[in-house]
Amino acid sequence: MTEDFVQLLTPNGEFRPHLDYPLEPDADLLRALYRDIVLTRRNDVESTALQRTGELGLWCPVLGQEGIQVGAGHAMRRDDYGFTTYREVGLFQVRGVDPVELLQLYRGNSHASWDLTRVGLGLFTIVIGSHALHSVGYAMGIQRDGADQAVLSCFGDGATSTGDVHEAMVFAATYAAPVVFLVQNNQWAISVPVSRQAHAPLVQRAAGYGIPSVRIDGNDVLAGLAVTRVALDHAREGGGPTFIEAMTYRRGAHTTSDDPTRYRAETEVEHWAALDPLDRLTRYMESAGALDEAFVASVQAEADAMGERIRGAIRGMPDPDPVGMFNAVYAEPHPQVEADRQAFIAASTGQLP
Amino acid sequence: MTEDFVQLLTPNGEFRPHLDYPLEPDADLLRALYRDIVLTRRNDVESTALQRTGELGLWCPVLGQEGIQVGAGHAMRRDDYGFTTYREVGLFQVRGVDPVELLQLYRGNSHASWDLTRVGLGLFTIVIGSHALHSVGYAMGIQRDGADQAVLSCFGDGATSTGDVHEAMVFAATYAAPVVFLVQNNQWAISVPVSRQAHAPLVQRAAGYGIPSVRIDGNDVLAGLAVTRVALDHAREGGGPTFIEAMTYRRGAHTTSDDPTRYRAETEVEHWAALDPLDRLTRYMESAGALDEAFVASVQAEADAMGERIRGAIRGMPDPDPVGMFNAVYAEPHPQVEADRQAFIAASTGQLP
Amino acid sequence: MTEMTMVQALNAGLRRAMESDPRVLLMGEDIGPLGGVFRVTDGLQKDFGEQRVVDTPLAESGIVGTAVGLAMRGYRPVVEIQFDGFVYPAFDQIVTMVAKHHYRSGGITPMPIVIRIPYGGGIGAVEHHSESPEAYFAHTPGLRVLTPGDAAEAYVTIQQAIACDDPVIYLEPKRRYWDRVEVDDVSAISGGPWTSRVLRQGIDVTLVGYGPMVRTMLEVAEAATEEGWDCSVIDLRTLSPLDLDPVFDDVRRTGRCVVIHEAPTVLGIGAEVAARVMKECFFHLEAPVERVGGAFIPYPPNRYEKHYLPTADRILDAIEQVMSA
Amino acid sequence: MTEMTMVQALNAGLRRAMESDPRVLLMGEDIGPLGGVFRVTDGLQKDFGEQRVVDTPLAESGIVGTAVGLAMRGYRPVVEIQFDGFVYPAFDQIVTMVAKHHYRSGGITPMPIVIRIPYGGGIGAVEHHSESPEAYFAHTPGLRVLTPGDAAEAYVTIQQAIACDDPVIYLEPKRRYWDRVEVDDVSAISGGPWTSRVLRQGIDVTLVGYGPMVRTMLEVAEAATEEGWDCSVIDLRTLSPLDLDPVFDDVRRTGRCVVIHEAPTVLGIGAEVAARVMKECFFHLEAPVERVGGAFIPYPPNRYEKHYLPTADRILDAIEQVMSA
């Protein structure tokens, strides 16, 4: 891994201002970031536990990537729009997705559970890469509306190999769409290392499209915030797309179904654990006097309450009404769906069709 | 258009050796190149005329792009393999595709008419970009065979926008496949200028994959030959892929169905006509004493004979035997195809199924 | 009332849709200054500007994928795919996102996208320019599939497709592009777009088809009278949903049915129609439903197409078949 | 004779194919050290090396497209698509190139590519991990489509698919991956892979299905005896070509037929089977062919899947339906 990246907060928790990415982190901001990381992490722990006990079918751990996610989330304005993968739990937290909403998806109660108009996040697409194009299209809509907004488009290192991500870059460049591509290079796509997706640093891809790009320390929440903010502002002001590669690491399994011991060494995980985003933020806040015990305790209490609320809501959550599966297939009536719905109801009530 | 490209032969026909791309063009080579350009051009003229008189359904003019095509064709070794679009008539000429074979496709007698094992060219795919992947797969096969061969993969500026070309670059880089990507940037994809496909020079795309690249004067047959040869040798020797952007121009219509007056100015066409690849080769050969009247006349005679042969073979060429359409759908017997064939035969002979 | 080709009718229909709703925009390759390779969008960029008639890079997944984003933002994109054979690079975006987004969002975000595809053979084109992909789309829940049989239909249904809040695969029978008919400047067609239409009522056999086969069926029905066969002709018009009640009603009278399309017979629309007709009209059928469709081969080189396509002769053979059962 | 799961059987079948032909190679995401997300390729990279078991970048069109080039070079690539819902990015390469190349080349270059796809629902998975795309492929001339019903079938047919000179879409019913049966170490199955197989002969009604439904049908046939119904069970096994003669023979005896699959009923394999059965057995049928398939909705969230999938109850209802006609 190269060290040639933007870093505002060293692993030791020292703050190093950056000329191109100005940031004056006051205590309020630091506390907000801290809180979001802690709650994200708790969500991760609770959801993993719920999966283990069979309450959820699956969970995608986020441990290690909270820095860039929470930083980027804070860089967004309320009326900016985001597109994510399953992994951006930190962004869900910042944007106000209720974990209980999210977990209904992993419980199998719904395909995508949040109100995307309220949180300003598109539904995540599991088919890797495809939402990069939706981001660009949405940004083209912003252009046509003449609106003062921008789009954040998150995907992983693996996704960069897909044709859709390429076409998204082409369209974004051609139309100078107000979109920021944020790649979380967490070094792995399930069991495939990033070296199999790319021989050159991913950040270099952007220049080929005439898109400015920057590589940042993805475990540095302040760099994530400062750099993404500059990029979003640039997009909002008509400057077109930016490409950010955030170097980070997926410390957990790909999903709860995965077994990473089959393909990677524990030492690698340890190396990255030492670069933990919360640790360094904590160190900095301590040295800056922004982290008092009362605050830590209040966040802890909030996390405990959230955990309890999640468990309470998910454990034994009833299955949805079966007939609901026929809802919203179309926006306007479709006779085939109606016929199938009626047949289903008739069969469930014991009548032959 | 930038002038920052490799050029060995100026528009005035002056030869300027290039350190990185050594070439000592002797008279035999120059004559072979000359002959292939003239015959390609004649094929173009004859085919256009045959389309106009209704003998062919379509033709894709090549006028203006013969330089890079014939140059690249001569850079290939006999046992190298090529993948092309419909436009690479110059490459077909060099590789020994009989124009009559080719024209059966445009007449509608066959989908792809040459024996691809004999000429070492894959069938061209009309679905833009898709063959870039076949090139890389073929090159991966060469690697596995441990063979001393390389693949030339030709596509247009428009094709660079497709997901498949991107994925081809990713795979080629990942496996260091012995393939040379040759983009003919002829400035247009039907009516869409290259500025709509790319904001930055296409040649810059390659660096993002860690693939070396070079931009050349595509109307310079010697640059085409010298640069492509170096790239193919590099690939053959295990050096991996290279990306070449050849700056050229489609002086004719996209196809005989197209009307370019709707979207581009005549002055642009004139500008490029002044950079004609044959003119400059002729000037150089004249100054180098490599072009005597007898040779010119013999090539002319050969072109005349070829024209006559094409016309004779295509005009009034009979339709294929209808039952032939059922052949070769599968390599092994497929009952559905057999049933359909039998039903067809029965119906044509007046029997009810 | 004006006489128009289908190309002109589509152009006029698109123009009206754009005039009446500023959120309608067109996207595709070569649809700007060139007006599309078939000139369906001729003049529209000049009149509505580059923001509403968008010449795109050469990337079908990109076109449809950005259309999804635009639809999420409240726009109503009308996408042109240049030819049938070039829709497959966009297949993932179509079946995974366009078709499912409204469902996935629990009904919050509709996908009012129209994907226009010139389709079918009969124009002597090169490979990949003559295919009939309708069954792929009609098998996909979440999509609607419409195909006009003539210019008058095209003028109205393209507007209705654009007005619909669901995604519509709009298949244009390219070999009927230049047929002229009287086009009425009204805003509705009888029964609405999601219905089939009975074009002719006979007593002997029910012909069912759509798109390019509409004119062919009418010609066949004429020719059949010489054999003494009186045919009904039904244009399905909508392939998803299928509106088969008029077909069932007719077959219950005639007792005989022939379904016709260019796509391969195996798993083509005719399979569904036959299965449904045989189920719904089981006790009325005098003969099994006959299907006249493409052989199980890729679309052949065009010198073969007159043998490949469902010609009048082949359809008459099928009529004879059901009549003699 | 060993007892094996279908995963183990596929692994053993792949291993044998690789041992017997050095031109066979495997490509896909996570098939190397991880052994595939279902472990079907477990241990194969260790034994055959990285040149023959190729972990690819995350790009399905890239995987299938490079497989095409490898096939042109004389290799026999076996591609793993990680889940059904991820095959669509490769759809263009599959229908445009894989399916047509042999035809386009006039018979010169075959495309011996196997595309393995775990498919179908019933495992409580998230979206895009439970789909049944078989009709898209079976409607496409140039492809073959195989789907094993159990581990014994899988062991043999995967080898036969690889040995075939045509491209084969090999659909693995993922919810049967962990079922154990006795697997015979012989190199042939009765009738060859391109035939359907009669698993049980009854006198009342013919059940027709494939893949994940094979076990379900056998269970239903057992349960049906309690109602006094004696069912035939036919595993189609090959979806292209379809081998329906055994079905016709059986239906001519029983007079009743129910076709079952997970994919949407509309234009599903059942449509083709119903159309053909009704045509070929017209005078033998006591009731219209019934189809039990997916409703016309996207695959729903998994808490609904027990209501969406063709369960024993739904199939028994259909049997009652045809029995009471």
Ligand SMILES: Cc1ncc(C[n+]2csc(CCOP(=O)(O)OP(=O)(O)O)c2C)c(N)n1
């Ligand atoms: C088109 C597609 N192919 C395969 C998969 C299966 N899959 C799910 S996640 C994943 C790896 C994604 O890696 P990356 O983009 O780096 O994101 P990360 O999981 O590391 O956050 C794969 C291959 C998929 N979801 N979509």
Ligand SMILES: Cc1ncc(C[n+]2csc(CCOP(=O)(O)OP(=O)(O)O)c2C)c(N)n1
């Ligand atoms: C996937 C696909 N989309 C659209 C087309 C229609 N089409 C044929 S050629 C062409 C332009 C190709 O431009 P370029 O790659 O620059 O090659 P050129 O024709 O200039 O040689 C288009 C859009 C196609 N053949 N394939």
Ligand SMILES: [Mg+2]
């Ligand atoms: Mg990753």
Ligand SMILES: [Mg+2]
């Ligand atoms: Mg071009």
